[in-house]
Every structure is written in C-alpha cells, then in structure tokens.
Amino acid sequence: MSNNKLSTIAIHGMVLPMLGLGVIALVMGVTFVFFERDFKQREERYSDYLRAVGTIQALTQNAYTNAQMIGWLHGVLGVDQFIATSDSFRRVENIANPEFIRRTSFSKTHPTVTADDGHPAYQALSASWFGRFADLQAALLDTELSRPNMLLLDMEIARDRTTDGRVSIKLDYAAFTTEHQ
Amino acid sequence: MVKQVDKGLSYREISRQVSIGRLFEASRWGDDPRKTGLVWHIYVKGSDVTSTVHDKSGYAKGPAISIGDLQSSQALREITKGLSLQGRVVVGIMVHVADDFAVSSIRSAKEGPEHYRHGSILTQDNPAAMLDEKPTGDGSYLYLPLPGAKRAVAIKINETRFTGLTQLALSDPEVRVGIYSAPLEYLVRLSGFVYESGETLKLDADQCLTVALLYSNFIAIGIISEGGLHSIATLPIEQRTGEFRRSMTTAIRSAGFESSSLFVIESNESCGSAILSEVELWHSDETDEAEQASIFTELLCADYATVTQGITVTRAQPDVSVTIEMLDVPANVGAMFLQKSAPLMIASAASNVSSAARKSAQLRVTRSDAAIVVFARGLKAAAVIALIAGFGFMAWTVYGAVSSPAYRLEQAAADRAVAEAARLSTISSAVETWSRVIAPRSQAWAVMEVSSQLFPERLGVTLNSVRYQLQFGDDLGTGAKGFDTVYEFAGVGPKAAVDQLETLDERKIKEVFESVAGVASNSFFSDPNASIRVLVTSKQGQFETDGALDFNVQITRTTQGESEYALPASTSILPAIEELMKPVDLPTTL
Numbered sequence: 001m002s003n004n005k006l007s008t009i010a011i012h013g014m015v016l017p018m019l020g021l022g023v024i025a026l027v028m029g030v031t032f033v034f035f036e037r038d039f040k041q042r043e044e045r046y047s048d049y050l051r052a053v054g055t056i057q058a059l060t061q062n063a064y065t066n067a068q069m070i071g072w073l074h075g076v077l078g079v080d081q082f083i084a085t086s087d088s089f090r091r092v093e094n095i096a097n098p099e100f101i102r103r104t105s106f107s108k109t110h111p112t113v114t115a116d117d118g119h120p121a122y123q124a125l126s127a128s129w130f131g132r133f134a135d136l137q138a139a140l141l142d143t144e145l146s147r148p149n150m151l152l153l154d155m156e157i158a159r160d161r162t163t164d165g166r167v168s169i170k171l172d173y174a175a176f177t178t179e180h181q
Numbered sequence: 182m183v184k185q186v187d188k189g190l191s192y193r194e195i196s197r198q199v200s201i202g203r204l205f206e207a208s209r210w211g212d213d214p215r216k217t218g219l220v221w222h223i224y225v226k227g228s229d230v231t232s233t234v235h236d237k238s239g240y241a242k243g244p245a246i247s248i249g250d251l252q253s254s255q256a257l258r259e260i261t262k263g264l265s266l267q268g269r270v271v272v273g274i275m276v277h278v279a280d281d282f283a284v285s286s287i288r289s290a291k292e293g294p295e296h297y298r299h300g301s302i303l304t305q306d307n308p309a310a311m312l313d314e315k316p317t318g319d320g321s322y323l324y325l326p327l328p329g330a331k332r333a334v335a336i337k338i339n340e341t342r343f344t345g346l347t348q349l350a351l352s353d354p355e356v357r358v359g360i361y362s363a364p365l366e367y368l369v370r371l372s373g374f375v376y377e378s379g380e381t382l383k384l385d386a387d388q389c390l391t392v393a394l395l396y397s398n399f400i401a402i403g404i405i406s407e408g409g410l411h412s413i414a415t416l417p418i419e420q421r422t423g424e425f426r427r428s429m430t431t432a433i434r435s436a437g438f439e440s441s442s443l444f445v446i447e448s449n450e451s452c453g454s455a456i457l458s459e460v461e462l463w464h465s466d467e468t469d470e471a472e473q474a475s476i477f478t479e480l481l482c483a484d485y486a487t488v489t490q491g492i493t494v495t496r497a498q499p500d501v502s503v504t505i506e507m508l509d510v511p512a513n514v515g516a517m518f519l520q521k522s523a524p525l526m527i528a529s530a531a532s533n534v535s536s537a538a539r540k541s542a543q544l545r546v547t548r549s550d551a552a553i554v555v556f557a558r559g560l561k562a563a564a565v566i567a568l569i570a571g572f573g574f575m576a577w578t579v580y581g582a583v584s585s586p587a588y589r590l591e592q593a594a595a596d597r598a599v600a601e602a603a604r605l606s607t608i609s610s611a612v613e614t615w616s617r618v619i620a621p622r623s624q625a626w627a628v629m630e631v632s633s634q635l636f637p638e639r640l641g642v643t644l645n646s647v648r649y650q651l652q653f654g655d656d657l658g659t660g661a662k663g664f665d666t667v668y669e670f671a672g673v674g675p676k677a678a679v680d681q682l683e684t685l686d687e688r689k690i691k692e693v694f695e696s697v698a699g700v701a702s703n704s705f706f707s708d709p710n711a712s713i714r715v716l717v718t719s720k721q722g723q724f725e726t727d728g729a730l731d732f733n734v735q736i737t738r739t740t741q742g743e744s745e746y747a748l749p750a751s752t753s754i755l756p757a758i759e760e761l762m763k764p765v766d767l768p769t770t771l
Contacts, residue, residue: 004190005190005195005546005547005550006550006553008190008191008192008195009192009195009546009550009553009554009557010553011192012191012192013192013195013196013553013554013557013558013561014557014560014561017557017561017564018560018561018564021561021564021565021568024568025568025571028568028571028572028575029571032575032578032579035579035582036578039582039587039588042587042588042590043587045587045590045592045595046585046586046587046590046595047587048595048598048599049590049594049595049598049599051602052595052598052599052601052602052603053598053602055602055605055606056598056601056602056605059602059605059606059608059609060605062609063761063762066608066609066612066761067758067761067762069612069616070608070612070755070756070757070758070761071758073612073615073616073619073755074755074757074758076619077615077619077755078755120615120618120748120749120751120752133629133633136629137626137629137630137633138626140624140625140626140629141626144621144624144625144626148619148620148621149618149619150624151622151623151651151748152623152624152625152628152649152651153623153650153651154649154650154651155625155628155647155648155649155650156646156647156648156649157629157632157646157647157648158645158646159643159644159645159646169625171625176618176619178615178754178755
C-alpha cells in the first residue's frame with residue numbers, strides 16, 4: 001500500500017506535473033528558438049540593409065563625379081583606338097615642324113583582343129617616328145596625355161649616325177577599349 | 182462515506198493531508214492515538230460513558246458523549262472537529278472498554294514463551310490459527326502472555342459496537358482511533374501503587390498476589406506470581422455471598438499457590454459494595470479464620486474515583502491513600518510484574534484491538550510520504566518559477582526584438598536596398614577598375630625622360646640606342662598582373678664617364694625615377710614597393726680608337742601583382758551614365 005502511495009505521489013506529484021511543465025517549457029522553448037532564428041535572420045538582413053544604405057549614401061554622394069568619370073572613360077575607351085590615335089598623331093604633325101619630327105608609320109598590328117583571354121580588351125597599335133629627341137618627347141607627351149588608354153609595350157630608340165643627332169623611334173602600344181567587350 | 186481501502190488514496194487526498202508546517206509536527210504522523218496532540222479518552226462501562234481529554238496542558242473534562250454517539254460517525258466527527266481546532270491538531274480517540282472482558286484459550290502449541298514476540302500480531306490478524314476454539318462473534322482478540330505460568334491467553338473485546346468509531350477512523354485521516362481493554366490497563370498500572378507506597382512486594386514461590394477488579398457486570402481476576410502474571414479469569418458479578426471467596430480460593434489453589442495477598446478494586450459502588458462488604462467481613466475475623474489464614478495473608482482495598490482523577494487505593498491496615506495516575510503507564514511497572522515480564526504486560530495493555538485503526542493507517546500518508554509530497558511541491562514551485570522566469574525573459578526578449586527596426590524591416594525593402602547598393606557598387610567598381618586600367622604606368626615620353634635624366638649631356642657619353650619593354654608576369658590570383666619594365670641603354674663614352682656609370686646602383690636609379698615622378702606628376706615612378714635591379718657592363722669599343730668604352734646599362738623595375746599599379750586582370754562592363762543616375766528606391770522610415 002505504501003508503494004501504491006509512493007507511486008501515486010511519484011506519478012501525480014512529480015512525473016505528470018513535471019511532464020506538463022516540461023511540455024509547456026518545450027513548446028515555449030521551441031517557439032522561442034524559432035523566433036530567435038527568425039529574428040537573427042532579420043538582424044542579418046537589417047545589417048545588410050544598413051551596409052547597403054551606407055554604400056548607397058556614399059556612392060550617391062560621388063554620383064556626379066562618377067558620372068563625369070564614366071562619360072570621360074566612354075570617350076577615351078569607347079572609340080576605335082586606331083583612328084583616335086591616328087588623329088592624335090596627325091594633330092601633332094599639324095602643329096610641329098616637319099623638318100624636326102615626322103611619323104614614318106602607324107598600323108594596327110593585331111585585331112582587337114577581347115577581354116575573354118584574361119585582361120581588358122585592347123587594340124595593338126604600332127608607330128614609328130623620326131626626329132629630334134626633345135621634339136619627339138614633346139609630341140609623344142601630347143599624344144599620350146590625350147590617349148591615356150595607351151600602354152607602351154615596347155619601344156626602341158636608335159640614334160641616326162648619318163644625321164645631326166636625330167633618332168628613330170619604334171613604338172608598340174596596347175590601347176585599351178570597351179568597344180569589343 | 183467510508184473510503185474503500187483497496188482503491189488506495191488519490192493524490193488529491195494525499196496532498197490534502199500534507200503541508201510543510203505539518204511535516205515538522207511529530208504528533209501528526211504516528212498511528213498511536215496516545216501520541217497525538219490531543220487525546221480523547223472514552224471510558225465505556227455499559228451505557229455509562231465517561232469522557233476526558235488530555236493535551237499538553239493536562240487533563241480536562243471531555244465533551245459529553247453517549248454510547249449511541251459511538252455508533253454515529255457524524256456525531257463523532259462533529260465532536261472531533263471541535264477538539265482538533267478545525268484540523269489543526271490531530272485527535273487520538275482511546276476507548277477503554279470496561280464492560281467486555283472474555284478470556285479465551287490459546288492453542289497449546291502457540292502459547293509458549295517462544296510465541297510471545299509475534300503472538301499479538303498473529304492473534305489479531307488470524308485468531309482462528311491461534312485460538313484453541315473457533316472464534317465466535319465479531320470480536321477482536323488480544324494476545325496476553327502469562328509469563329508467570331509460561332503460557333498465554335486471548336482476551337476478546339467486541340469492537341463492532343463502535344461502528345461510528347470505525348467509520349470515522351476510515352474516513353478522517355486527522356483522527357487516530359484505539360480500543361483497549363480497561364481491566365488489562367489497570368492490571369499494568371496497579372504496579373505503580375506498590376512503588377508509590379514505598380513497599381516492595383516480595384513473593385515466595387508458593388505465594389501470589391491476587392488482584393480483583395470489580396466492574397459493573399463482571400469481576401476480572403489476575404493472579405500474579407514472582408514470575409509475573411500467572412493467570413487471568415473473569416467471574417460474573419451476580420454471586421451469592423461467599424461465592425466470591427470460594428471462587429477466589431479455588432482459583433488460587435488450582436494455580437498451585439498456598440497463600441496470597443488480595444487487591445480488591447471497585448469500579449462501581451452499587452455492584453461492588455456487596456463483595457467489598459463480604460471481603461471486609463471476611464477480613465475482620467468473622468469468617469473461617471483457618472481458611473482465611475491459609476489463603477489471604479493481606480487484604481488491600483481500593484476504590485475508584487473518577488477516571489479523570491485516577492484511582493485511589495486505600496489499604497485497609499494501615500490506612501494508606503495513594504492516587505495512581507491512571508492514564509500514563511508507569512515507567513516502574515516492573516516493580517510489581519518483575520522486570521522481565523513488564524514489557525509484555527505493557528505491550529498487551531497498549532494493544533489496540535481496533536481493526537479499523539490498522540486499516541485507517543493505510544489511508545494516511547507517512548511522514549516520509551509527506552516529505553516527498555512537500556519536496557514534489559517545492560520542485561513544482563521551483564519549476565513553475567523557472568518557467569515563469571523563462572517566459573518573462575522570452576517575453577522581454579521578444580518585446581525588445583519586435584520593437585527593433587530590424588524586425589520591422591520588410592524583406593522586399595531590404596532586398597531593394599541591397600540590390601541598389603550592389604548596382605551602384607558595380608558601377609563604382611567598374612569606374613575604379615577602368616580608372617586603374619588607364620592609369621599612366623608605361624608611356625614613351627616618360628621613358629625618354631628617364632633616358633634624359635640618367636644620361637645628361639654633361640656626362641659626356643653618347644647614347645646610341647634605348648630599348649624599353651613591358652613584360653607581364655603571371656596572374657598570381659591577386660586579380661591584377663604585375664609586370665617588369667626593362668630599360669636597356671647602350672652607348673659609348675670615355676672611360677671616366679663609363680666608370681661613373683658603373684657606380685649606378687639601385688638607390689641612384691630610384692632617385693632618377695622619383696625625379697621623373699615629379700616631372701610627370703605620376704606616383705607610379707615613386708612606388709616604394711617596386712624593386713629595381715641594375716646591371717652595367719662595359720667593354721673596349723670595337724671601333725673606338727681613343728680609348729672610349731662601349732657600355733650597356735640594363736635596369737629592371739618590377740611592379741608586383743599586389744601593387745596598386747598592377748594591371749587589373751579583368752574588367753567589368755563600363756555602365757552607361759543613365760544607369761548611375763537612376764533614382765534610388767529606399768524606405769524612408771522603419
């Protein structure tokens with residue numbers, strides 16, 4: 001009989017109440033865990049949102065500058081570099097004294113290399129000049145400042161022993177472009 | 182309604198009996214009614230019922246009760262409710278039966294001293310196995326050892342008269358019930374008289390002490406030898422004058438004793454006065470002296486007062502008056518019944534013949550059960566508190582969460598912002614990448630400036646050729662390609678000038694490049710991370726006859742892939758301006 005009382009106390013006094021409380025705690029816990037998980041996702045989303053807003057605000061402040069830059073880059077990169085460079089050379093020739101400086105050749109040595117092979121698209125240009133060193137440097141400065149997309153790959157300067165110190169220059173450029181991306 | 186024992190107690194019933202305060206009340210958890218907080222003594226002599234209560238403040242007159250009330254559980258419940266102060270005190274009800282005393286024989290195989298230890302339990306549980314004759318009626322049996330004769334007898338008490346008491350015991354866990362044999366209790370307690378009177382009763386082997394307890398409807402006779410209680414018998418009270426003496430003499434002699442002292446204790450004046458008169462007459466030499474002298478050596482007469490006051494025993498000669506505390510078993514009971522038999526007598530006198538008392542014990546929780554219940558309550562309370570605290574914490578956390586802007590932000594708004602930031606970042610990245618692509622890092626005019634600064638006219642050498650090459654290295658996963666710019670100068674000059682050229686080292690070349698960086702306003706040439714190697718060689722010129730030397734200066738300047746001047750290995754599509762100027766869609770408040 002005492003065992004019956006003990007089992008009654010154990011079952012009705014401990015096991016069942018604790019089971020009930022345990023079920024309540026479990027439901028509460030599971031609900032809370034799901035809520036926490038959802039809230040953590042919301043916090044991550046909010047963090048991403050704040051980061052995005054910061055990015056947007058920073059970039060929006062620079063929008064005008066970037067717009068100018070994009071326009072300029074389109075101007076520099078978005079045209080046929082062979083023609084553009086040739087025009088630059090011609091402008092130099094027009095203002096220079098032909099006795100001191102002249103272009104001896106200009107060609108597009110390779111088709112436009114696209115961006116697919118691992119680097120920005122470019123056109124391979126080759127040019128040759130003949131003239132006095134200082135005049136050639138000034139001409140090239142003028143040209144290269146107006147065509148900043150040109151990357152000098154190879155250059156050879158050789159002194160012409162037959163003349164009064166004038167030199168011949170052979171130049172190979174990679175002229176970056178967005179035309180054929 | 183009487184609780185069915187077999188069904189057991191429900192937890193509600195168990196819990197109702199338990200409180201943390203009660204757990205520490207020792208008087209609440211025993212089964213013995215005399216150890217409760219308040220004991221209600223009911224002395225039953227036929228229809229005459231005497232009531233008294235005893236608590237820590239002493240004895241007091243008990244509530245009025247009739248013999249009929251003992252058959253009504255309702256009446257008893259109402260009385261005990263008042264006595265228990267509405268359940269605050271456990272009440273023990275001790276019924277002392279003074280009108281029912283029947284002696285039965287125990288089977289010879291079960292009456293020896295070796296059965297004394299378990300005889301009481303066996304007799305109560307299974308009297309048929311213990312009694313010499315078949316049990317009759319509804320009475321309960323009490324095992325009474327007779328150590329003086331080394332045998333035992335059974336005392337039968339009819340408890341079925343007290344149905345109300347039985348029902349109360351089985352329905353109220355706050356009540357302890359006991360039914361006791363009053364004559365047997367007296368036999369035990371009388372020993373206190375001998376001690377209190379300062380005399381030590383010494384009995385020879387052929388002597389005994391005869392105690393005659395005169396009740397309203399019977400006489401209980403106990404014969405005590407030096408070994409303890411020797412025999413016990415009842416005689417009907419309706420005896421003719423002289424019958425009592427003859428019966429006593431026969432009983433004593435049949436027990437094998439030559440002489441005896443005699444205690445005669447009267448409990449009812451009207452019934453016992455005749456016998457007392459006979460005894461006194463017989464003691465005053467008006468009877469057969471020879472018979473008297475041969476049997477009774479001393480006569481002691483006692484007279485009951487009320488139960489509440491105890492009993493007053495008066496010795497005939499000399500007059501000694503002693504009040505015996507009736508309700509407490511004297512600790513020195515052994516002075517009369519000898520030490521070895523005293524515990525047996527006390528145990529028999531204290532035996533509760535109520536079968537309801539044993540059954541009701543099963544309906545009560547024990548102290549250990551109560552401790553478990555209290556522990557369970559504490560555990561539940563702690564669990565509930567923890568649950569409430571947990572719920573509070575969760576509610577507080579949830580409230581804080583749902584109040585935060587992070588919770589209110591809609592997925593669509595967040596996605597729009599992230600997409601917008603990504604779009605603008607892509608644009609910015611494209612602008613940045615393309616700006617890096619076209620950053621000045623290899624230009625012909627700058628190479629010519631290096632030549633001019635490295636070989637000024639004052640040096641006195643003639644520069645015949647300049648070779649410049651840009652050689653890309655491997656893309657090492659940095660997203661940009663490092664490269665070497667290789668300058669190679671060849672010429673001729675006098676030995677002194679060439680010797681000066683041979684002093685060119687990395688530091689001097691770096692100075693030249695930094696100078697060019699200043700002229701060109703281009704930090705590429707002053708990149709501190711770029712490494713420079715210089716190699717100067719000279720030899721006698723093949724066509725020179727004036728001792729001039731041919732020289733060759735090779736400079737290799739390495740730009741690492743990690744450098745900001747390394748060429749981006751890939752570019753994104755340069756967006757249109759309109760793409761940048763699209764309006765941004767963002768929520769204004771959250």
